[in-house]
Amino acid sequence: MATKHIIVEDLSVEYLGPTKKIYALQHVSLEIYRGESIALVGESGCGKSTLGVAFIRLLPVNSRITSGRIRFVDGSREINILELSQSELQKIRWSKIVMMAQGALNAFNPVMRIKDHFIDTAYSHGWKNKTEVLKKARYLLERVHLDSERVLNSFPHELSGGMRQRVLLSLGLFLNPEVVILDEPTTALDILTQRNIIELLKELKKEFNFTLIFITHDLSLAAELADRVAVMYAGKIVEVGDVYNIFGTPYHPYTAGLITSTPKLRGKSTEITSIPGSPPNLSEIFKGCPFYERCPLRSSVCLNTPPTLTFVDGQEGHFVACHHASKDTLSKIRQSDWLSTIQK
Numbered sequence: 119m120a121t122k123h124i125i126v127e128d129l130s131v132e133y134l135g136p137t138k139k140i141y142a143l144q145h146v147s148l149e150i151y152r153g154e155s156i157a158l159v160g161e162s163g164c165g166k167s168t169l170g171v172a173f174i175r176l177l178p179v180n181s182r183i184t185s186g187r188i189r190f191v192d193g194s195r196e197i198n199i200l201e202l203s204q205s206e207l208q209k210i211r212w213s214k215i216v217m218m219a220q221g222a223l224n225a226f227n228p229v230m231r232i233k234d235h236f237i238d239t240a241y242s243h244g245w246k247n248k249t250e251v252l253k254k255a256r257y258l259l260e261r262v263h264l265d266s267e268r269v270l271n272s273f274p275h276e277l278s279g280g281m282r283q284r285v286l287l288s289l290g291l292f293l294n295p296e297v298v299i300l301d302e303p304t305t306a307l308d309i310l311t312q313r314n315i316i317e318l319l320k321e322l323k324k325e326f327n328f329t330l331i332f333i334t335h336d337l338s339l340a341a342e343l344a345d346r347v348a349v350m351y352a353g354k355i356v357e358v359g360d361v362y363n364i365f366g367t368p369y370h371p372y373t374a375g376l377i378t379s380t381p382k383l384r385g386k387s388t389e390i391t392s393i394p395g396s397p398p399n400l401s402e403i404f405k406g407c408p409f410y411e412r413c414p415l416r417s418s419v420c421l422n423t424p425p426t427l428t429f430v431d432g433q434e435g436h437f438v439a440c441h442h443a444s445k446d447t448l449s450k451i452r453q454s455d456w457l458s459t460i461q462k
C-alpha cells in the first residue's frame with residue numbers, strides 16, 4: 119500500500135493584482151505518494167506553477183493563501199508547510215523538498231563557477247568541508263553524464279542549456295531531497311536534449327528514489343514519466359488518476375480534449391486539433407463548472423452547481439469533477455465536431 123508523502127487539503131491561493139484579485143488555486147486537494155512520479159498538467163494559466171511553488175511556500179509577495187493545509191510526512195512526524203517559520207522552511211528547502219522552477223536554467227549566478235554553486239548550497243546547509251563537497255559534486259555530475267572536472271571549473275554561460283539542466287539536477291540532488299519538484303523540465307530544450315533529460319530523470323529516480331512532482335503542458339512527457347496525472351483547469355484539479363486510466367479512459371471532457379489535441383508521434387499526423395476558446399478569467403469565482411463555456415457535454419446543472427472530485431467506480435484512485443463524466447467521454451469527444459482543426 120502506497121504511503122502518503124504530501125497531502126494538500128482545500129488549498130486556495132489568490133494573487134492581488136493592481137486592480138483585481140486572481141483566484142489562482144481554488145480549494146485544491148491532492149495526495150502525493152512516497153516514491154511516485156506525478157504530473158500536473160493543463161493549459162497555461164490554470165495554476166500548475168502556483169501549486170508547484172506552494173508545496174515549498176515560495177509564493178510571490180503579492181499572493182495570499184486563503185484556505186488549506188499542505189501536510190508533509192517527514193519520517194514519523196507530520197508538518198504543515200504553511201505553518202512553518204522562515205527558518206524551519208529554509209531547513210526543509212533543498213534538504214527535504216527541492217524545486218527547480220521554470221527559468222531556473224538562467225538562475226545560476228553568472229560570475230560564479232559551478233563548483234561555487236555547489237559549495238554555497240552545501241555550506242548553507244551545514245557542510246564545512248570543501249573537499250567533501252567537491253567529492254559529492256563530482257559524483258553527482260558524473261551521475262548525470264557530465265565531465266565533472268570541466269563542469270566544476272566552468273562558468274554557467276560556458277555550458278549548453280542541456281548541460282545546465284543536468285548541473286541543476288545534480289545540484290538539486292546534492293542534499294538527498296525526498297521530494298523533487300520540476301517546473302517544465304524540458305520546455306527550453308531542443309528535442310534530442312529533451313529525450314536525454316527524460317531518460318536521465320528516469321535513471322535518477324531509480325537510483326535516488328525521490329518523489330517526483332513535475333509540471334508540464336506536454337502530455338507526452340506526462341505519459342512517459344508519470345505514474346499518476348493530475349489535470350488542472352482554472353485553478354482546480356478536474357481529474358486525477360493513474361497514467362493509464364487518465365490517457366486510456368479519461369472521464370472529463372477537458373482531459374479528453376487535451377488528449378485529442380496532442381499531436382501523435384506515430385500514425386496519421388495530418389490533423390492537429392485544439393479545444394475551442396480559452397480558459398476563463400481567474401478574477402471571478404464560478405458558480406458552476408469553470409469549463410462550462412467550452413464544454414460540448416454541458417447542461418443546465420453545470421451552470422449553477424460546481425462539480426466536486428468524485429471517485430470513478432471500478433478505477434482505484436481515479437477521481438473526476440464533472441456532472442457528465444463517463445467512460446465514453448473520449449469517444450464522444452472524438453465523434454463530436456467540437457474540436458477545431460487548426461492545421462491539415
Ligand SMILES: Nc1ncnc2c1ncn2[C@@H]1O[C@H](COP(=O)(O)OP(=O)(O)OP(=O)(O)O)[C@@H](O)[C@H]1O
Pocket residue numbers: 133134135140142160161162163164165166167168169178180335400
Ligand atoms: N505573481 C503573480 N501576480 C498576479 N497573477 C499571477 C502571478 N503569478 C501567476 N498569476 C496568475 O495566476 C494564474 C495561475 O498562474 P500559474 O502560473 O500558476 O499557471 P500555470 O498553469 O503554471 O501557467 P504557465 O504554464 O503559463 O506557467 C494565472 O491567471 C496567472 O496569470
